[in-house]
Amino acid sequence: MIIGNYNNYHPAPVNFKGHAGCENIITRLGMRESVTTETRFFRDYESIKFGIKYINEVFKNLKEKYFIVGACSTGEDMHSLKMLMGNNPVKITGFDIGKETIEQAKSGIFNLYTPADIKTSKYTRIVDIHTYDDAFLAFDKPDLTPEQKELKKLFNNHFESIDTKDKMIYKLKEKFRKIFDITYAEFNKLKFRYKNPDNSLEFKIGDIRDFKDILPNKKGQLFTFKNSFYHIVTDNNYCTRQELPEKQIKPMLDNIFKNINKSLDKNGLFIMGEKEDEQRTNIHVIAKSLSDNGFIPIRMPDRPYLNIWKKTKEID
Helix, strand or coil: CEECCHHHCCCCCECCCCCCCCCEEEEECCEEEEECCCCCCCCCHHHHHHHHHHHHHHCCCCCCEEEEEECCCCCHHHHHHHHHHCCCCEEEEEEECCHHHHHHHHHCEEEEEEECCHHHHHHEEECCCCCCCCHHHCCCCCCCCHHHHHHHHHHHHHEEEECCCCEEEEECCHHHHCCCCCCEEEEEEEEEEECCCCCCEEEEECECCECHHHCCCCCEEEEEECCCCHHHHECCCCCCCCECCHHHHHHHHHHHHHHHHHHEEEEEEEEECCCHHHCCCCHHHHHHHHHHCCEEEECCCCCCCCCEEEECCCCC
16 A cells, blocks of 8 residues: 555644554654644643643542544544543543544544555654654554653553554655665554443534534533644645635634633633744644633643633623
């Protein structure tokens, strides 16, 4: 199988329509070729760890918590939150615009990949846990940190492997083939499935721009949206992606954040994905809209951008 779907995830030069569970960057002679995905286990781990610690402290008297995950994709974010909650009861509703994506999420089956051939391994660097790497969950990698060992143990308590000999092969783009001495990047694929059906996780079809009607009639304590906002505040041309005028952007964001406000308890958290410089829009417009709709930022230690916001007041 050869996949090189450039338009599926701009601007990564190599991609496929699906999820690999890890991000690999092939590097040689100063050139970088990315094999990347959109959603993984423990994505932006420091943020969700901070958020769960906060929720369990601020809402300690609430017997069962309720979380909402926008752009939930195939469900890794939701399962990550569930695992990190441990024995604390929680129900999680996730929504995504893709019907096939939601069906995949409901299956509870996930793919994890690692470089398969010598040449690919030679030039492949797998990023660390603080970004998007979760390959250590499925493969015995040396020198795991204590935290990675704990997460691996947690993962094994919830998921079991399904034997497979499948591989995923990526065809490098022509301009990169001249730099790299490999034409294809080959990866081993393992499948994992959720051990036991879990009715605390609910997957629905929905859009962040108008999601309020798909949620139950109750408020949550945590709302995560790990995608960036570029697909909302830019035109829909993958080749150019020109930002829309601010007078068009602000009302769209106001509608989104007003609905998020209404879906959360006071002091609930909204966690926004992607780094500030990867939002591909004016982060100040996003911050202004959040502020106008009842949120204040919480700055994490060693985090220069503001991706965690607390609800402080109700918005009519």
